[in-house]
Amino acid sequence: MEHRVSLITVGARDVETLAAFYEALGWTRVDSPDGVIAFDLLGQSLGIYPLAALADEIGVPESDLGHGAMALSHNVREKADVAPLLDRAQAAGGRLLKPAQDVFWGGHHGYFADPEGHIWEVAWNPFSALGPRGEFQWNGVG
Known part of the structure; x- marks a missing residue:
């Protein structure tokens, strides 16, 4: 695979x-x-x-699907981009789960749920800069 x-x-x-x-x-x-x-x-x-x-x-029965313990992440280019995107998600009908804040590992993030409850993290990671097309690269290596 x-x-x-x-x-x-x-x-x-x-x-x-x-x-x-x-x-x-x-x-x-x-x-x-x-x-x-x-x-x-x-x-x-x-x-x-x-x-x-x-x-x-x-x-499977629909009840078996539920909502898995998973978060989809959207990384942004700058720390200052996190809070406005969380605000935009809220304005669009999402629910804020965790406001933008610094993280113990050195990044900055927050969480929202879309209208169906799917969880998204919006994060800025100073150790994993986005590539030229905005692609995420773990530790800056893509």
Whole structure:
């Protein structure tokens, strides 16, 4: 297996509301005939799919999907970019979980949940500068 994530699929009870949230953050929506609403990212895509359809596709009851203990992270170029992005997520209908603050390891971050409860971290990491296209590079190595 090559070391990459190609598609992140999140299940949603209200696909249109969740898509509108990401559009309000400035992302560009791409619809597909199979019911997935996608947002192309750098090197992968975020797909929004009806939760019931996702459960059916996997072959498990919808109640088995729940919300996993996972956070998606969006790194920014400057420390000062964290708080405004958290504010934008809140204005778009997200819920602030942790306001922007310094972290023990030297970075600066905060957390929000989208309208369906998917958790996002917004972080500035002084040890992992973003690449020329905005791609994350662990310890600055991509």
